[in-house]
Amino acid sequence: MQVIEPKAELGVAVRATIKRDMTLVLRRRSEVINPLVFFALVITLFPLGISPDPQMLAAIAPGLLWVAALLATQLSLDTLFRSDYDDGSLEQLLLSPQPLPALVLSKTLVHWLLTGLPLALMAPLLGLMLALPGQSYAVLAFSLALGSASLSLIGAIGAALTVGLSRGGVLLSLLVLPLYIPVLIFGAGAVQVVILGGNAAPYLAILGAQLCLALMLAPWAIAAALRISING
Amino acid sequence: MTFRLEARGLTCERDDRRLFQALDLDVGPGEVLRVEGPNGSGKTTLLKILSGQLTDHEGELRWCGQPMRKVRTAFLANLLYLGHSPGIKAALTAVENLAWYQALSGEHGDEAERLAVLEEIGLYGFEDVPVAQLSAGQQRRVALARLSLTQRPLWVLDEPFTAIDKQGVARLEQRLLAHARAGGSVILTTHHELAPLGELRRITLGQAVCNRSGE
Numbered sequence: 001m002q003v004i005e006p007k008a009e010l011g012v013a014v015r016a017t018i019k020r021d022m023t024l025v026l027r028r029r030s031e032v033i034n035p036l037v038f039f040a041l042v043i044t045l046f047p048l049g050i051s052p053d054p055q056m057l058a059a060i061a062p063g064l065l066w067v068a069a070l071l072a073t074q075l076s077l078d079t080l081f082r083s084d085y086d087d088g089s090l091e092q093l094l095l096s097p098q099p100l101p102a103l104v105l106s107k108t109l110v111h112w113l114l115t116g117l118p119l120a121l122m123a124p125l126l127g128l129m130l131a132l133p134g135q136s137y138a139v140l141a142f143s144l145a146l147g148s149a150s151l152s153l154i155g156a157i158g159a160a161l162t163v164g165l166s167r168g169g170v171l172l173s174l175l176v177l178p179l180y181i182p183v184l185i186f187g188a189g190a191v192q193v194v195i196l197g198g199n200a201a202p203y204l205a206i207l208g209a210q211l212c213l214a215l216m217l218a219p220w221a222i223a224a225a226l227r228i229s230i231n232g
Numbered sequence: 233m234t235f236r237l238e239a240r241g242l243t244c245e246r247d248d249r250r251l252f253q254a255l256d257l258d259v260g261p262g263e264v265l266r267v268e269g270p271n272g273s274g275k276t277t278l279l280k281i282l283s284g285q286l287t288d289h290e291g292e293l294r295w296c297g298q299p300m301r302k303v304r305t306a307f308l309a310n311l312l313y314l315g316h317s318p319g320i321k322a323a324l325t326a327v328e329n330l331a332w333y334q335a336l337s338g339e340h341g342d343e344a345e346r347l348a349v350l351e352e353i354g355l356y357g358f359e360d361v362p363v364a365q366l367s368a369g370q371q372r373r374v375a376l377a378r379l380s381l382t383q384r385p386l387w388v389l390d391e392p393f394t395a396i397d398k399q400g401v402a403r404l405e406q407r408l409l410a411h412a413r414a415g416g417s418v419i420l421t422t423h424h425e426l427a428p429l430g431e432l433r434r435i436t437l438g439q440a441v442c443n444r445s446g447e
C-alpha cells in the first residue's frame with residue numbers, strides 16, 4: 001500500500017468543522033438560549049434592585065450591559081471543547097493532518113456566531129430597559145460584536161487548558177477574567193463616551209486592534225493548550 | 233514508496249510505575265502487530281505514543297526513516313486511530329459523522345460512498361438517525377465504518393472489538409486481514425482470539441518490573 005501524501009485541503013476541513021459545530025449547537029438549542037436568558041435576567045434585575053430612576057440607570061447602563069454580556073459569554077465557554085473531549089472527537093481533531101490552529105479557529109467562530117453575536121444583537125433591547133440614551137444603541141451593539149469575538153478567542157484558550165479537568169469551571173474563570181479586562185474597559189468606554197456626546201471611534205479602533213491581536217495569537221495558544229490537555 | 237513505523241528504546245513511566253522499558257518495534261507493510269498484556273499494563277499508552285499523541289516518553293519514533301517531529305503531518309495523513317471512546321458525536325447522524333471525518337482528512341467524499349459503507353457495516357436504514365439513538369455496538373460500527381471509508385495504510389486500533397456482535401467481529405477480522413494483505417498494517421490491542429488472522433506478531437507488556445518509588 002502506498003504512502004499517502006497529506007492533502008492541503010484546509011478549506012474543506014474548516015467548512016466541514018463549522019457546519020458540524022453549527023448543526024450540533026442548533027440541535028441543542030438550550031446552549032444558544034441559556035446565555036441570552038442569563039443576560040436578560042441579570043439586566044432585568046438591576047432596575048428592580050437599584051432604582052428605577054432613568055438618569056441613574058443610564059449612567060451605569062453601559063458598564064452593566066457589558067459586564068452581563070461578558071459573564072454570559074464566560075458561562076457558555078466551558079462547553080466549547082468539553083463534549084468533544086468526552087466522546088473522543090477532540091482526540092481525532094488533534095490527529096487530523098490539517099493545521100490545528102485553523103480548526104480551533106473555526107470552532108471558536110461558531111461559538112461567537114451563536115453566543116457573542118446574538119448577545120450583541122439583543123443588547124440594544126435590554127438597553128431600552130435601562131433607559132440607555134438613544135444615540136448609543138448602534139455603538140453598544142457594534143462594540144459588543146467586536147468585543148465578544150475577542151472574548152470568545154481569549155476564553156477558548158482557558159477552555160482548552162481546563163478541558164481535561166472534571167471541574168474546570170472556577171479555574172477557567174480565574175484564568176481568563178483578568179484577560180477580559182482590557183476588552184471590558186474599552187467596550188464599556190465606547191458606549192459611555194457616546195452617551196457623553198463624544199466620539200466612539202478611537203475606542204472601537206482599540207477594540208478592533210484587540211481583536212486583531214487575539215486573532216493572530218489565540219489560535220496557536222488554543223491549539224497548544226489542547227495538546228497539553230490531551231497529553232495529561 | 234512504502235512506509236515503516238519504527239520505535240527505538242521507548243520507555244514510559246506513569247505515576248512512578250514503569251510501563252515499559254527500552255521497547256523496540258518495527259511495523260511495515262502487510263504486518264499486524266498485537267499488543268498484549270493485563271489491564272493497566274500500558275497498552276493504550278503505547279498505542280497513544282505510537283500514534284503520536286503522547287510525547288512524554290523516552291526513546292525515538294521514526295516514520296519512513298524520518299524523526300516523527302519533522303514528519304508529523306505526513307504521518308497523520310497515513311494514520312487511522314480509533315481509541316477507547318469512538319469519537320462519534322451522539323447528536324449527529326451516522327452520515328454526518330462520517331462526512332466530518334472525511335473532510336478532516338481533506339476529502340470531499342460523496343453521499344453515495346458513505347451510504348454504501350454504512351450498508352456494508354450493517355447499518356442500512358440507520359443513516360439518518362442521530363447516533364444517540366443507536367445501541368453501543370452500532371455506535372462502535374459507525375466509528376469502524378471509517379476503516380472502509382478513508383484510505384489509510386496504518387491503522388492503530390484500541391480494543392476495536394468492544395461491544396460488537398459475533399458477525400461483526402468476524403467481519404472486522406476479515407477487514408483487518410484484507411487490509412494487511414493489501415499491504416497495509418495494523419497495530420491493535422484486543423482480548424479476542426483473532427484466529428482467522430493466523431500467526432500474529434505480538435508484544436506483551438506488563439512483564440516489566442514495577443519500579444516503585446524508593447526501590
